[in-house]
Amino acid sequence: MAEAHQAVGFRPSTTSDGAEMALSAPVLQEIYLSGLRSWKRHLSRFWNDFLTGVFPASPLSWLFLFSAIQLAWFLQLDPSLGLMEKIKELLPDWGGEHHRLRGVLAAALFASCLWGALIFTLHVALRLLLSYHGWLLEPHGAMSSPTKTWLALVRIFSGRKTMLFSYQRSLPRQxxxxxxxxxxxxxxxxxxxxxxxxxxxxxxxxxxxxxxxxxxxxxxxxxxxxxxxxxxxxxxxxxxxLRSRHPLMVNSNFYMMDFLYVTPTPVQAARAGNAVHALLLYRHRLNRQEILPTLLMGMRPLCSAQYEKIFNTTRIPGIPKDHIRHLRDSRHVAVFHRGRFFRVGTHSQSGLLSPRALEQQFQRILDDPSPACPQEEHLAALTAAPRDVWAQVRSSLKIQAKDALEAVEGAAFFVSLDSEPAGLTREDPAASLDAYARALLAGRGHDRWFDKSFTLIVFSNGKLGLSVEHSWADCPISGHMWEFTLATECFQLGYSADGHCKGHPESSLPQPQRLHWDLPEKDRGEFCLTYESTMTRLFLEGRTETVRSCTREACNFVRAMEDKEKTEPQRRALFRLAVEKHQALLKAAMSGQGVDRHLFALNIVSEFLHLRSPFLDQVHSEQWPLATSQIPVQQIHLFDVHNYPDYVSSGGGFGPADDHGYGVSYIFMGDDTVTFHISSKKSSTKTDSHRLGQHIEDALLDVASLFQDGQRPKPRCRGLQEEHTGHRGGSLPCHRMGSRAPTKPTNF
Known part of the structure; x- marks a missing residue:
């Protein structure tokens, strides 16, 4: 369960002797808003309240009462004791021919008022009865005479067959x-x-x-x-x-498992088809209030308010707090498989799709060979990020990929078709259950949309599971739904002998819609503050200094390479100026004449002296979107790259200094080999390590062409490998231009 990570700021002021001060306006305002939210919820449930508001009476009871009053009036009896005559006098006089109509309307109005008063009385009586808690204190299996009397009265006042929200107006306040x-x-x-x-x-x-x-x-x-x-x-x-800023994964979600020893079918798409159909059947019954309210010990009704947000619900990240978005209806589910997102319709013109039709749609997704785009493969990891981070990224994502985001957040629920099996195994039951629970709780961190009210997880061997977000309701609510789902899909819907859903496929069904996240290219199209590390070990206990390598000379050279009007000699001249400037900065930094370490020390002294400097504050707040560093080969005599070209080091790498930046490390081995390690955060939609690696290679080849008579040389070799570890990990492509295959760097 999630914990409260920030304190409630409502603290009344008191004097030193404890005397109470004036009432706190913020607290009163918050109490007022709480009540306002309560009344808004009541108004939004108006139709349900109308359907169940007559509980424990019935709509037919009004007709019976009206008929009885009309009969008494016909027999010249006045059960209203003169009230109906007064009502007739208040009604407009439409002439003699409408005299009987005025009498009927007066009787209808009197019957409605009397009927409403009786219902209100029944509500009050039932609320008083439900306020009795003496039965909780009695020993199990024993029931006192007062409790028996109470139970009989509850059953009498409960009246007709109850609906899900029938007791809501009669439940006492906490x-x-x-x-x-x-x-x-x-x-x-x-x-x-x-x-x-x-x-x-x-x-x-x-x-x-x-x-x-x-x-x-x-x-x-x-x-x-x-x-x-x-x-x-x-x-x-x-x-x-909602105010917690911690990630939802693990902190605000829980999971539910499938049957422990039985898997009704090993066909992944079939299990998904039956489960989704069963869940939507539950939603249908929920909308029609055909689910009976839960009775504790078969006697005391429990509140049903939390059932309202099971489906069509998403927790939307925000600053300083999230909010819960609930739609009245949704006719599709969002599906994730191998880094790709799909929108699958759940209804046709004739109603809810059959389990076999849903299986067909899920099988089409499983058979789709199209690869995931780099921008979308780990996009869902953002829902597992700290909420402030996700809120900021989502604001731009809502503009850049509005349709795809709406398809996911507006879905009835989220479905993840996992590529791995799960469940209890006889060979190692403890380890298999650990892995099963871990897959349901967190998955791989990027294959669940943790914002959705729940994610249905279908493993490759047909095993099921549920990952549930906690803020909208407590566990018994989703547990009730899950029990219905498992029982319905296994015992009522069932499977054919070959493991498929019963029925026949529908050839006319449209293909599942692949969602496209129209994210911008990751290249920025602008220059950025660039950090390049160099050493200061020329001095006692020296460490490093920063070379601010984004110079005007370097920018002029880059612009010239993009300017078609510039000639090759002009570009070479600008290149030499950029190199000379870079070397001058490097030598100054190595000789103790750098910029950043001095400013750092000045800032530390200002902190000690409590002297605020806006300039130093500005310097200290600078971000480094591009952080670079070379790993020099210091013991060249240990390697013979000419005779033993396979035995070369690929160096190492580091993470980005900025959440939306890159970390680039490089190493030269010999005269024809350079390896780059590029890292970026998976949580960022603005970076792509693979794409930057391609740009670096293209830039190197463009520079080489300046000194080879304008002929752009072909790369002799280019390698790229990516390993993902953890939520934060980035991609580390390795680029090498040499005569041998590239080494394989290790991700971190």
Whole structure:
């Protein structure tokens, strides 16, 4: 379960002697907003409230009451004791021929008022009955006479067959406990784990709290309990979940497993088809309120409000807090497979697609050989990033890839077709269950859309699982849905003898829609602050200095290479100027005349002296989108690259200095081999290590062509390898122009 990582800032002010000050406006405003949210939820559920608002009566009861009043009126009896005559007098006079119509309308209005009063009375009576909790204190298996009487009255007042939200208007509000009782119970709970001295100190603090702050804080909660639906639940949702800035993965999601010993079919697409169909059947029953409310011990109804957000729900990242977006309906699911996203429609003109038709769609995705684009393969890892990071990236993603993002966030739920098997194995049950749980809880970090209310996970061997986001509801709600799903897809829908869904494929179904994330090219088209490291070990205990290699001379050369009007001699001249400038900066840095280490030391002194300098603040806040460093080969005599070309070092690499930047390390081995290590963060949509590697190779070949009579040489070899480890890892392509195959750098 997620924890609250930031404190609630509602603290009333008190004087030194504990006297209460004026009421805190922020707290009153927050209480007012809580009530406002409660009333908005009530209004949004107006239709459901209308359908179930007559509970425990029925719409037919109004017709019966109206007929009884009309019959009594026909028999010259007045059950209204003169009220209907007064109602008739208030109605417009439409003439003698409409005299009977006025009587009917008066009877209908009186019947409606009487019917509403009776329903309200029944609601109040049922709420009072449901406020009784004596049955909770009785021993298991025993029932006292008061409890039996209470249960009989509850059943009488519950009336007709109940619907999912039938009891919502009759449930009592959560009471605010006595603050003295709460403090006493707290002290009782910590007594076993505290020493006598620590417990005495804690008791003193508790008594001081009761004397100084408790009464005012308690008054606020009492006020909120009368104004809002619940004095704690909306704050719990906001401050424990939505305001948490930690990643959702592991911190705010939980998982549910499939049958432990049985897998109904090993066909992945078939299992997905039946499971998705069963889930949508549950949603259909949910929308029609055909799911019975949960009765604790078969007697006491539980609140059903959390069921409203099971489907069509997404947690949207924001700053300083997230919000939950719920749609009234959605006719598709979002599917992820091998780094690709698809939109799969779940309904046709005739209604919900059959399990066999859904299987057909999922099989088409599994058979699709198209590769994932580098921009989308690890895109879902953003939903596992810290919420502030994801919120910032999503704001640009919403502009650049609006349709694809809407297809995912607007889906009924998310489906992940995993390429690996899972589940219990006889050979190593403990390890297999560990791997199964880990795959459901976190997957690979980039193959779940953790923002969705839940992700259905279908493994390659047909095993199922569920990853559920926690903020919208608690575990019993999704557990109820999951039980229905497993039972329905296995025992009611079933599978044919060959493991496929029952029924026949539909040839007229359109292909699943591949989602395209129209992200911008990763090349920036602009110059950036560039960090290049050099040594200062010419001096005692010297370490490094920065060469700010993005100079005006270098920029002029780059512009000349892009300018078709420039001649080759002009470009060569600008190249030499850029090299000379770079060498001058390098020599100055090595000789102790660099810029950044001096500014760093000045900044440290200013911090000690508490002297604020806007200039030093500006320098200190600079970001380095491009960080580069050379790994020099210092012991050349140990390597003979001419006679033993295979025995060359590929160097090493480092991570980017900026979240949306690159880390580039390079090493020269001999006269014809250079290896680059390029890293970037998977969480960034603005970087692509593979693409930058290609640009570096192209740039090297373009520079080489300047000195070979304008002929662009062909690369003799180019290698590229990528390994992904962890959420942060980047790609480390290795480029080598030489006569041998490139080495394979290790990712980090």
């Amino acid at each position: 009471p605010v406990p006595s603050v003295q009782d709460t403090v006493r119970k707290y002290l009782e709970s910590v007594r076993p784990i505290l020493s006598d001295e620590d417990f005495d100190w804690t008791s003193v603090l508790a008594q001081e709290f009761l004397r100084l702050q408790a009464s005012l804080l308690q008054w606020y909660l009492q006020l909120k309990s009368w104004w809002a639906s619940n004095y704690v639940s909306d704050w719990w949702e906001e401050f424990v979940y």
